[in-house]
Amino acid sequence: MIDTIADWFRSTFGVGVDAENVGVLQMALRTLVVYIFTLIIVRLGSKRFLGKHSSFDVIVGIMMGSVMSRAINSQAPFVPTLAAGAMMIALHWLLGWIAVHTDWLGPLIKGEPVLLIRDGQLQREGMHKALLTTQDLMEALRLQGYADPDSVHLAYLERDGTVSVVPYRKTHP
Numbered sequence: 001m002i003d004t005i006a007d008w009f010r011s012t013f014g015v016g017v018d019a020e021n022v023g024v025l026q027m028a029l030r031t032l033v034v035y036i037f038t039l040i041i042v043r044l045g046s047k048r049f050l051g052k053h054s055s056f057d058v059i060v061g062i063m064m065g066s067v068m069s070r071a072i073n074s075q076a077p078f079v080p081t082l083a084a085g086a087m088m089i090a091l092h093w094l095l096g097w098i099a100v101h102t103d104w105l106g107p108l109i110k111g112e113p114v115l116l117i118r119d120g121q122l123q124r125e126g127m128h129k130a131l132l133t134t135q136d137l138m139e140a141l142r143l144q145g146y147a148d149p150d151s152v153h154l155a156y157l158e159r160d161g162t163v164s165v166v167p168y169r170k171t172h173p
Helices: 002-013 024-045 055-072 078-101 105-110 124-130 134-143
Strands: 114-118 152-157 163-167
Touching: 002 024, 024 055, 024 078, 055 078, 078 105, 114 124, 134 152, 134 163
Parallel strands: none
Antiparallel strands: 114 152, 152 163
């Protein structure tokens, strides 16, 4: 029984076949399995992975694409490649969990926000650190509805690469 299932699996997915001998149907079925498998492990492993991305998340996305594609085109063994993808998501989840529960790991793997504007004044040191020109910063402000830095109390380059703005509080009479 197990031998019959193993033989079916090998012939259906082209497991153990050289890359140039994998058929069109086998490649299509591999794509289907890898897609569904990757979707399941990403959804189970990291909800944040599908939202705004930090470099921590982008690296996993690039690596997942690279690793999982090898299972589709027979450049790597099928089942071990799926296991490698699952391990990558598990490691991503574990590092994220540790980062939430410690003060030191989060900034190390995700970075820290960089101060760009304080009380309407451009913070040149922060802009230099973030490799942002004045034109880049002004564009980010305009996209959020601010004409100039004078109306901004604080602005940061966040860990996901977006610029966040804290306006001055309006005083009420």
